[in-house]
Amino acid sequence: MKEMNYDIAVCGGGVAGVAAALASARRGMKTVLIEKTILPGGLATSGLVLVYLPLCNKRGTQMIYGISEELLLISNKYGPCDLDPDWKKNGRYVVDFSPGSLVLAMDELLEEAGVEIWLDSIITDCEVENDRLTGISVFNKSGTVKVKAxxxxxxxxxxxxxxxAGKPCNYSENSMVLWTIEHNEHAKSGHDFDDCSHLAIHADPLANPYTCENLSGWMVSDFVLEGRRRYRNLLKKEAAEGISNRKTHYPLTLQTQPPIRKGRCIQGLFTxxxxxxxxxxxxxVGVLGDWRSEKVWQIPYRSLLPRDLKGVIAAGRCISAIGDAWEATRVIPVAAMTGExxxxxxxxxxRKDATPHELPYPELAEELRKTGILLEYPC
Ligand SMILES: Cc1cc2nc3c(=O)[nH]c(=O)nc-3n(C[C@H](O)[C@H](O)[C@H](O)COP(=O)(O)OP(=O)(O)OC[C@H]3O[C@@H](n4cnc5c(N)ncnc54)[C@H](O)[C@@H]3O)c2cc1C
Structure with missing residues (x-):
């Protein structure tokens, strides 16, 4: 089997993976970013999520900076919305974006940083020696390649x-949701780019309760198919009732990431x-304002470190968080922050020839502060 070697292998190219790859490549690390689809951004782009939730707390005090803010600021680089110089919306630092526009801008950033990007490449296996992750198997059109990092x-x-790697994880239940970008002459979603393109976002089709738990390959298929079945039923119902027809309301594109908010996360040194x-x-390692309420949260470094596996660090919606904390940390701005x-x-x-578990926290804190990441709650 062909083997390739890197300093850092970032697995998954959602906003967390993109931020992680940018942070390490910009510091001179030989970095590979491995993504199973052909688009960076994960749920934010292929999942059509398109609302960059706030970087601030409910009172409008900015809490998240760094690459997370950088991604937000470039999210409309290729259109269509304008960010005001003071781009707070309804008092909060939040922005809507076109998924395609964010993809183009992220491609550009990754290329400029010198990240080696593998698209259409899926991680299928892990190699563990003495409880340390030493390699992964990646399948793409070249066959299976071993990546060492x-x-x-x-x-x-x-x-x-x-x-x-066969290590225990935490799981959560998920409620049914399906986002589409559609043409709908009779509805307005309220998203910024409605004015430009008559797009609408459709969520929770025929919102009957449907929850599922214990992420598995079969659960993902059932979940996604049920969402699309409900969407078909909605279109048929609207046509039967004369509300719309196939010329006035139809899908333009559908999600290509399963709309699973909280599937599986690591069991960390701290949860x-x-x-x-x-x-x-x-x-x-960072603070955040809860997107739903006045709550504020701090993220401990230990929640990024798996309890049972070294040589690997988690980022994004799979850090060690459960309950309300998972809900607060799983969103785009926080995923990008934990990625960085x-x-x-x-x-x-x-650089120290150590694992992330062995890294002295004061050294990490110093570097995070230098990049502008807030570690304490602002007054
Ligand atoms: C329906 C829905 C609505 C949401 N609404 C909002 C919202 O309005 N605002 C907001 O801020 N957040 C929202 N979120 C949450 C937010 O979109 C995500 O939690 C966030 O984008 C997660 O980023 P991530 O990088 O951690 O993970 P993901 O976006 O899930 O990225 C993971 C990446 O890893 C890749 N990958 C996975 N497995 C493999 C593998 N084995 N090999 C290679 N690649 C792999 C995937 O293809 C994907 O690109 C929503 C989520 C959902 C599901």
Missing amino acids: KTFVDATGDADLLFL MDTGMESQSFEDS VAGIAATLAV
Whole structure:
């Protein structure tokens, strides 16, 4: 089997993986980003999520900076919305974007940073020696390739590396949802680019309760097919009732990522949980304002470090968080922030010939502060 070697292998090219790859490549690491689809951005782009939730708390105080802010600011580079110089919307730092526009801008950033990008490449297996991840198998049109790296970042959204390594993970239930970009002459979604293109976002088709738990290959297929079945039924119902017809309301594009918010996450050295808002941790790597409420949260470094596997650090919606904490941390701005933290921690670990678990926290904190990441709650 062909073998390729890197300093850092970032697994999964959602916003977390993109941020991690940018952070490590910009620090001179030989970085590969491995993504199973052909688009960077994951749920944010292929999942048509297109709302960059706030970088600030409910009072409008910015809490997230760094690459997360950079991605937000370039999200409309290729159109169509304008960001005001003071781009707060309804008092919060939040932006709508065209998924295609963000893809083009992220491609550009990754290329400029010198990240080696593997698209259409799926990670299928992990090699573990003495509880340390040492290699992964990647399948693409060239067959199966072994990727060796000094450190891996699990940014697969569902902790695939930990799962493939046979380590225990946390799971959550998911409620039915389907987002489409559609032509709908009778509806307005309220999203910024409606004015330009008559697009509408359709969520929760025929919103009957449907939840599923225990992420599996079969569950994903059932979940996605049920969402599209409901959407078909909605279109048929509207036509039967004379509300719209196939000329006035039809899909333009559908999600190509399963709309699973919280599938599977790592079991970390520390697990964030309900009720831990406002807590301070001695190993904080960032703060965030809860997108739903006035709550604020700190993220401890230990929640990015798997309890049972070294040589790997988690980023994005698969860090170790359950309950309310998972809900607060799983969104785009926070996923990008933990991605950047993971990329920086991986880099510092590689420079010391250590694992992210062995990295002294003060060294990480110093580098995070230098990049402008807030570690303490703002006053
Ligand atoms: C329906 C829905 C609505 C949402 N609404 C919002 C919203 O309005 N605003 C907001 O901020 N957030 C929202 N979110 C949450 C947010 O979109 C995601 O949680 C966030 O984008 C996660 O980023 P990520 O990089 O951690 O994971 P993902 O976006 O899941 O990225 C993981 C990437 O890894 C790749 N991958 C997975 N497994 C493998 C493998 N084995 N090999 C190679 N590649 C692999 C995937 O293809 C994907 O590109 C929503 C989520 C859902 C499901």
